[in-house]
Amino acid sequence: MKGKEESRVDWKMETLPHSKQMDSSSCGVLVLKFAKHYLMSGEVTRVLSTPEAIGLQRTEIACELLEHQSNADDYCVVCSMLEADPESSMIEMVQCEFCLRWAHFGCAQYESSLVKYLCDKCA
Numbered sequence: 275m276k277g278k279e280e281s282r283v284d285w286k287m288e289t290l291p292h293s294k295q296m297d298s299s300s301c302g303v304l305v306l307k308f309a310k311h312y313l314m315s316g317e318v319t320r321v322l323s324t325p326e327a328i329g330l331q332r333t334e335i336a337c338e339l340l341e342h343q344s345n346a347d348d349y350c351v352v353c354s355m356l357e358a359d360p361e362s363s364m365i366e367m368v369q370c371e372f373c374l375r376w377a378h379f380g381c382a383q384y385e386s387s388l389v390k391y392l393c394d395k396c397a
């Protein structure tokens with residue numbers, strides 16, 4: 275039981291100084307920006323919550339998502355993972371004829387390379 279005691283963590287609750295949400299729809303934007311700022315600098319005081327600042331932050335988040343969008347195309351359209359089995363060095367995937375996204379053979383229940391594949395969303 276000694277090991278269990280050593281791994282115990284005592285959480286400490288703390289409220290950092292921060293801007294208050296000024297509307298009923300910007301909580302998602304603020305949570306993302308608070309998390310990013312906290313991880314980068316350990317504080318969140320520079321995250322602004324004025325309507326103008328929230329608008330800019332929404333655009334920044336959208337641009338960041340679009341920038342990294344291509345990475346998502348490599349992931350299996352069924353299980354959303356890159357490798358179904360991390361132990362397996364050979365990953366066999368099949369491409370949807372319509373949306374061009376990829377799916378693991380297993381996830382797609384794909385049997386023959388002679389058959390065209392359509393993912394569940396396109397079928």
Ligand SMILES: [Zn+2]
Pocket residue numbers: 350351352353354355358377378381
């Ligand atoms: Zn999969």
Ligand SMILES: [Zn+2]
Pocket residue numbers: 370371372373374375392393394395396397
């Ligand atoms: Zn598809």
